[in-house]
Amino acid sequence: MGLLELNELSKEYRRGGTAFNAVNRANLSVDPGDFISIVGRSGSGKTTLLNMCAGLLIPTAGRVFFEGEDIHRLDDREASFLRNEKIGYVPQGQSLLSNFSVFDNVSIPWFLFRRDGDVEGRAFALLEKVGISHLAGSYPRELSGGEMRRVAIARALINEPRLLIADEPTGDLDIRTTAEIMGLFSRIAKGGTAVLIVTHELDTLNYGNKTYSMEAGTLLPHVA
Numbered sequence: 001m002g003l004l005e006l007n008e009l010s011k012e013y014r015r016g017g018t019a020f021n022a023v024n025r026a027n028l029s030v031d032p033g034d035f036i037s038i039v040g041r042s043g044s045g046k047t048t049l050l051n052m053c054a055g056l057l058i059p060t061a062g063r064v065f066f067e068g069e070d071i072h073r074l075d076d077r078e079a080s081f082l083r084n085e086k087i088g089y090v091p092q093g094q095s096l097l098s099n100f101s102v103f104d105n106v107s108i109p110w111f112l113f114r115r116d117g118d119v120e121g122r123a124f125a126l127l128e129k130v131g132i133s134h135l136a137g138s139y140p141r142e143l144s145g146g147e148m149r150r151v152a153i154a155r156a157l158i159n160e161p162r163l164l165i166a167d168e169p170t171g172d173l174d175i176r177t178t179a180e181i182m183g184l185f186s187r188i189a190k191g192g193t194a195v196l197i198v199t200h201e202l203d204t205l206n207y208g209n210k211t212y213s214m215e216a217g218t219l220l221p222h223v224a
C-alpha cells in the first residue's frame with residue numbers, strides 16, 4: 001500500500017435541493033517521492049479532493065488511507081497529530097494568521113505538539129529556500145499575494161511532512177518564481193516526501209512524475 005491511498009472516494013454536496021458529487025469515486029495511490037499534479041477546470045472538485053486527502057473534510061463514501069490507516073477513523077487527537085506531523089498543507093487562498101509575523105506563522109505548527117530541535121534555524125532556512133528571508137519580521141498585511149503564498153509553503157514544510165499537499169501554490173506567482181517553487185517541490189519529492197498539487201496545466205509540463213485531470217468530479221490520468 002502506498003503512502004496515501006484514495007479508494008472510491010466521493011463527496012456529495014447539496015445545492016438548492018439537488019445533490020451532486022463534487023468528487024465522484026476517485027482512486028489514487030501516492031508513494032514516497034511521487035510528485036503528482038492535478039489539473040482541471042474551476043469547480044471540477046480539486047479543492048474538495050485535497051481537503052479529503054488532508055483529513056479536513058469527511059467523505060460521503062470511500063476511504064482515505066495514510067500509511068495504511070483510514071484517516072477518517074482516527075480520533076480527534078490522532079487526526080490532529082497526523083495532520084501536524086505528517087501532512088503539510090498549503091490551502092488555496094490566504095491562510096496566514098494576520099496578528100503573527102511571517103517567522104511566527106512559519107514556526108507555529110512546530111509548537112502545536114511537543115518537539116525538540118532548532119525551530120528558529122529551520123524556519124529561517126525555509127524562508128530562505130522560498131526566497132523571502134528578508135520578510136521574516138513582516139506581517140501578512142505587508143506582503144504581496146505571492147509572498148504570502150511562499151510563507152504558507154514554508155509553514156507547510158516546517159515539520160518535515162511525509163506528504164506535501166498544495167492547492168494552486170503558484171496561482172499568483174510570476175513565471176520565474178513559479179519555476180523556483182516548482183523546482184523546490186521537485187527537490188522535496190526527490191528527497192522522499194510525496195508532493196501532491198493542484199495546478200495550471202502549463203506549470204506541470206516540466207515537473208512532476210504523474211499528472212491527473214479532474215473533470216466534473218472524476219479523477220482521470222491526464223492525457224496531454
Ligand SMILES: Nc1ncnc2c1ncn2[C@@H]1O[C@H](COP(=O)(O)OP(=O)(O)OP(=O)(O)O)[C@@H](O)[C@H]1O
Pocket residue numbers: 013014015022040041042043044045046047048049092
Ligand atoms: N460546501 C459546499 N456546499 C455545496 N457545494 C460546494 C461546497 N464546496 C464546494 N462546492 C461545489 O463543489 C464543486 C467543487 O468545488 P471545488 O472547490 O472542489 O472546485 P475546484 O476544482 O477546487 O475549483 P477552483 O479551481 O475554482 O478552485 C463546485 O461546484 C462548488 O461550487
Ligand SMILES: [Mg+2]
Pocket residue numbers: 046047048092167
Ligand atoms: Mg479549488
